[in-house]
Amino acid sequence: MITLTDQPFEPGELLAAFARGRAEVGAVATFTGLARAEGGATDVLELEAYPGFTEREIGKIAEEARTRFGLLDLRILHRVGTIAPGEPIVFVATASRHRRQAFEACDFLMDYLKSRAPFWKKEHGPGGARWIEPRAEDHADVARWEQET
Amino acid sequence: MAKVLLFGRLSDLAGWREREIDAASIAALRARLSEEDARLGEALSGPGVQVALDQAIVRGDRPLGAGAEVAFLPPMSGG
Numbered sequence: 001m002i003t004l005t006d007q008p009f010e011p012g013e014l015l016a017a018f019a020r021g022r023a024e025v026g027a028v029a030t031f032t033g034l035a036r037a038e039g040g041a042t043d044v045l046e047l048e049a050y051p052g053f054t055e056r057e058i059g060k061i062a063e064e065a066r067t068r069f070g071l072l073d074l075r076i077l078h079r080v081g082t083i084a085p086g087e088p089i090v091f092v093a094t095a096s097r098h099r100r101q102a103f104e105a106c107d108f109l110m111d112y113l114k115s116r117a118p119f120w121k122k123e124h125g126p127g128g129a130r131w132i133e134p135r136a137e138d139h140a141d142v143a144r145w146e147q148e149t
Numbered sequence: 150m151a152k153v154l155l156f157g158r159l160s161d162l163a164g165w166r167e168r169e170i171d172a173a174s175i176a177a178l179r180a181r182l183s184e185e186d187a188r189l190g191e192a193l194s195g196p197g198v199q200v201a202l203d204q205a206i207v208r209g210d211r212p213l214g215a216g217a218e219v220a221f222l223p224p225m226s227g228g
Contacts, residue, residue, distance in 0.1 A: 033228045047227075048156060050220060053204040078227060090228045110228060119227035120157030131158040133197075133224040 006081035018093045025095040029102035037085035045083040046122040054118040061112045069105035111141040154220040176210040197224040
């Protein structure tokens with residue numbers, strides 16, 4: 001399931017709900033991304049999406065992860081709107097029979113979300129506002145998965 | 150009329166986010182926007198800017214039917 005929300009969320013609750021009532025799942029891996037204060041340089045983060053398009057593009061990445069890693073299930077929740085430092089911004093959970101697929105799928109999904117998912121991120125701070133674009137490291141991270149196929 | 154959407158830094162630069170513009174193709178739309186605002190026109194064809202027509206990424210020129218939705222998408226960054 002893929003959700004965009006403009007409301008704060010509790011990662012523990014999402015994990016508990018995701019892991020509940022499973023008989024064949026041997027492994028659940030999760031990642032939670034938090035908004036950083038950047039030593040006081042960021043007062044608030046603003047995240048923009050393209051409603052409809054963003055969910056569908058993430059859906060394509062999610063389908064690829066399901067097939068590639070043989071996932072039994074996955075959950076992606078991403079914030080949009082304004083986010084304060086320390087608040088969770090993204091949550092990814094993956095479920096598989098064994099741990100390796102769950103770990104790798106979680107890593108794969110995050111690499112794609114960082115540089116390929118349709119979000120635009122703006123940092124507001126005492127020095128003004130600036131749009132954040134993927135760093136060279138983000139591109140290198142996602143390229144790892146493309147080389148392996 | 151096409152519905153034109155700008156995202157991220159492009160909407161800040163243009164000073165608008167959504168407009169109805171009469172254009173028969175993506176190339177004509179680009180020409181029209183460049184004529185109005187040369188800096189925006191340049192940014193729309195800048196590195197990493199993708200175009201979505203009716204919510205699907207397209208490359209190059211495409212005709213625009215009535216009610217087409219054209220979005221200009223600067224480099225994306227989630228998480």
